[in-house]
Amino acid sequence: WLVLWLLGTIHLAAQSSTELTTKAKEAISNSDRLWMEITKDELNRSSDLLFQHGLHDYPYLKEQLTEELWNELAALIARVGLAPTVVQRMEPWLVEYIVMVLWLRSEGFDSHQGIDYQVMRFAAVDATEISGLETAEEQVAVLSHARSDLSVEEHIKSTLQQLTSISAELAELEQDWQKGDLDSIWQKVKEQLPAYTQHILLVERNQNWLRKVRAELKENEQHFMAVGAAHLAGEQGMLALFERSGATVTKH
Secondary structure (H helix, E strand, C coil): CCEEEEEEECCCECCCCCCCCHHHHHHHHCCCEEEECCCHHHHHHHHHHHHHHHECCCCCHHHHCCHHHHHHHHHHHHHCCCCHHHHCCECHHHHHHHHHHHHHHHCCCEHHHCHHHHHHHHHHHCCCCEEECCCHHHHHHHHHHCCCCCCHHHHHHHHHHHCCCHHHHHHHHHHHHHHCCHHHHHHHHHHHCCHHHHHHHHHHHHHHHHHHHHHHCCCCCEEEEEEEHHHCCCCCCHHHHHHHCCCCCCCC
C-alpha cells in the first residue's frame, strides 16, 4: 500500500478562522514526506529572481502605454506606495505581481494567514522536512510566461481591471475553502483565468508535479502534498491525474 494525502491550499487569507485542520496536521505528522509547491529557501531565492528577470533599462513602460493608461497606472501605484521610476523598468508581469500583492495586503489579505504558510509553520514545529515541487527559477518562469500572449498595453489594462474585483473574489474563494467547496473554487478559476494562462499556471505544472511525486512514492509510505486548491480540480487537475494513473481518490 501507499497513501498520498492531497490538500488544496489558499496562498492568501484575511480571516483568522481560515485554519489548517487537526486532521491535516495529524496526516502531516504521520507522513514520510511532505510536498509543497516550493520550499522556504527556494521561496526566499525567488524574491531576488523576480527582480533579476523582471527589470530592464529600456524601453520604459511609460513609453509603451498611452498617456491615459500610464496616468491610470501611476495613480494606482502611488496608492500602494510604489515609485513610478521603479515601475517604469518593470516587465508587465512583474507590475501585475507586485501591485496585486501590495493591493491585497492593503485590503487585509496576508500570506502569513494563508494555508501554505500555516503548513510550513506546522512542519517546522513538527520537524517535518519539506520537498519542493518547483525551484525558484521554475516558479519565476511560470509567472513571467503566464500572460505572455498579451501585449504590454493589454496586460496593464487587464491588471487594472482585475483590481476592481480581486478583493471580493478572494474573499469568496476563502469562504469556499472554509466550506471545502472545490467545485465552486474551480468554477471561479475557470471564469477568471483565460485558457492560455490556465495551461501555463495549472495544466503544465500539474503534469510535472505528478511525474515528480509518482517517481518518489514508495511501498508502505505515506506522503502529503499541499498545493493551491486550483491545482486539484478539473480534468487536468491533480485528483483526476492521480485517478487516471490508477489511484483510488477518497474525499475527507
